[in-house]
Amino acid sequence: MTEALFGLDTGQDDAARIMNRWIKNEWQAVEAALYRGKWFDYRFMNPVQATYLYAHEFVKAYKLAFSVNIDSEQARFVKPLDVERMFVEPEPKQDEPEKAFRKRAASHKMRTVGIWRGRMVADAMGIPYSVYLELAFHWTLRFWQQRHLPRPQQLYSDLVVDRATIGWEERQSAELFYSTLPQYKNGLYQEAMSMMTGDDSLEGSVLHAQNQHHEWLFAQCENRVNGHELLAQLVFHDQVLPLEKVKARLEDHRFEHFLSFANSEPIIQRYS
Structure with missing residues (x-):
């Protein structure tokens, strides 16, 4: 410990x-x-x-x-x-x-x-x-x-x-830089989204940080030749990027290509 x-x-x-x-x-x-x-x-x-x-x-x-x-x-x-x-x-x-x-x-x-x-x-x-x-x-x-x-x-x-x-x-x-704090995991993001009541009360804290982190991850993957593999790692292995956000960003054929890496091993390590 x-x-x-x-x-x-x-x-x-x-x-x-x-x-x-x-x-x-x-x-x-x-x-x-x-x-x-x-x-x-x-x-x-x-x-x-x-x-x-x-x-x-x-x-x-x-x-x-x-x-x-x-x-x-x-x-x-x-x-x-x-x-x-x-x-x-x-x-x-x-x-x-x-x-x-x-x-x-x-x-x-x-x-x-x-x-x-x-x-x-x-x-x-x-x-x-x-x-x-x-x-x-x-x-x-x-x-x-x-x-x-x-x-x-x-x-x-x-x-x-x-x-x-x-x-x-x-x-x-x-290097692939991102946070592995529990606050950025997909489970907490889904929980925070489900608690939204239309008043944006969570937008200034957890959700704002999570949404900015997601944008950071998309930017990290955008200009890499193995971008779809990295996205799959972040979604399915590290669980810090929601699948629905990736689907909304990618055209159908690119999304299918991304899904082909769903069971792949991580290809890049987070910075230490």
């Missing part, structure tokens, strides 16, 4: 308290707009939960970069960020000069805010955090001339965002 990551169970009340203490009001105001464009796995998280997840991915990406660029043996001992204390105010150490404490506290806040801002950038791009951080470290280090690795606040420069955008587009052509 996989160990739960710290912070992903943060409730709405605690999230609001953390945001009010650490995050500028204007940044908080942007969060609502990010929900409908961020990567699908994160659309059911509050911003603090998502930031904790980004922080965990940052630690993994940092250790990998340390292993490749500095010391593979020491990489496992490196701790670039204490995720559990990310939103905890530092306290003075015994006999620590006030000036040193203020500097340490400021550094802590800068690092935490850097994690938050980096997560917001990845959300605005609609890219999984692991992919964004891999690309961000790669392109930052291409022009890096310092002895230490980049800090969180140094991973969303204009250059990084520009190159990461290109890298994300290229990655999509090589």
